[in-house]
Amino acid sequence: MxxxxxxxxxxxxxxxxxxxxxxxxxxxxxxxxRIEKNPYILLLQKEWTILFHALFKWRTKNRVMNQENIYPFHKNSNYFYLFLALIHEQIIEMIVFHIYLKKEEPEIALIMLLLHIYSVIYMLGDYNLLRNTPFRIMKEQVVMRIGARRSLQFNVHEIDYIKPASIKYNKSGGIINEKKVFHGTAFPRILTIIFGISDELKYEIVFKKPIHARGYFGQKQEITKALIYLDKAEEFVGKLQNRMEKSVETSRSV
Structure with missing residues (x-):
């Protein structure tokens, strides 16, 4: 004891x-x-958003997902299977810890129970938020939000070119993690770095000059390209290229 x-x-x-x-x-x-908004207030806002999506907004609204120029990125992601595994692991661990500590250390058992319940709710909210924040193309603006984790917004005229891409590996077989890159994937990047597991990379968007993405706490992150692991990557890229062509034609006419 x-x-x-x-x-x-x-x-x-x-x-x-x-x-x-x-x-x-x-x-x-x-x-x-490097952070525009107060990070502590932003943290509370994001925590509330995740809890709200876990408890009150689990069902995705079809009228939103069926809109034009909306591209979900979670459906074919390996994160779904990881999400199920983590939920099961947390529930089993919660039961085992509670049974083991209930008689010997009831106070510790209660703390562990509350922590596990919160972690389960948090994971539910994180996954549901991913489902409800698809990529959007609004006229010449492109908005990529990976739930509450990170975000990127840019104009199509900032794009230099788009090309097919695939994951690069080093000589030992590990995934090469490029710097100054925004990853448009639901799969947590920290797990890719640690375990070498990732969704399938399909395209990369290279920008004319560095732009800024936002991290979890709103911190600026300079990037030179965005990697796309999207469900309907071809449709998304085709729409972008069409908007790029229209933007060039408009600038020439002016």
């Missing part, structure tokens, strides 16, 4: 230090102008 309490205390101290370091880093980026 004493050993469990000591380990719990050490874990809590480590978590507090990590959170404090994160908040300090966010505050520094905010003061330097």
């Amino acid at each position: 004493i050993l469990i309490e000591r380990q719990l205390f050490i874990s809590i101290v480590i978590l507090i230090v990590l959170f404090e370091s994160l908040f300090i880093a966010l505050f520094i980026m905010y003061r330097k102008g």
Whole structure:
């Protein structure tokens, strides 16, 4: 019992230090102008958005998804199977921990139960938010939101060219993770980096000059290309190329 309490205390101290370091880093980026909005308020807003989609907006509205120039990116993603596996793992782990700790450490059992419940709700909200934030082409503006994780918005005249692409591997067989790239995929990038698992890459959009994407906390991230793992990538790229041609014709006529 004493050993469990000591380990719990050490874990809590480590978590507090990590959170404090994160908040300090966010505050520094905010003061330097790398984050436009207050990151703490933005964090609360995103947490509420994820919880809202988990509890109140699970069903995707067909009238939204059936609109023109709307391109979902979650349907054929490997993230669906990962999502199911993680949900099952969290539920099983929650039951096992609760049964094991209920008699010996009821307070710890309650904390672990609440943490697991929150993690399940968070994953449900994250996946549902991905379902409800498809890529959009609005006249000459393109909006790519990967749920609450990251976002990119640009004009078609900022595109240099679009070409077919595939995942690149190094000599040892690991995935090469390029820098200054926006990944238009539902599959979490951190898991791609750690485990070398990814959705199928189909196209890359190369920009004339670097533009900025936004991270989870609203931080600016300079990118030179966007990689597309979209369900209907050919249709999406065809629409973009059509808009690019119209933009060139309009600029010439002016």
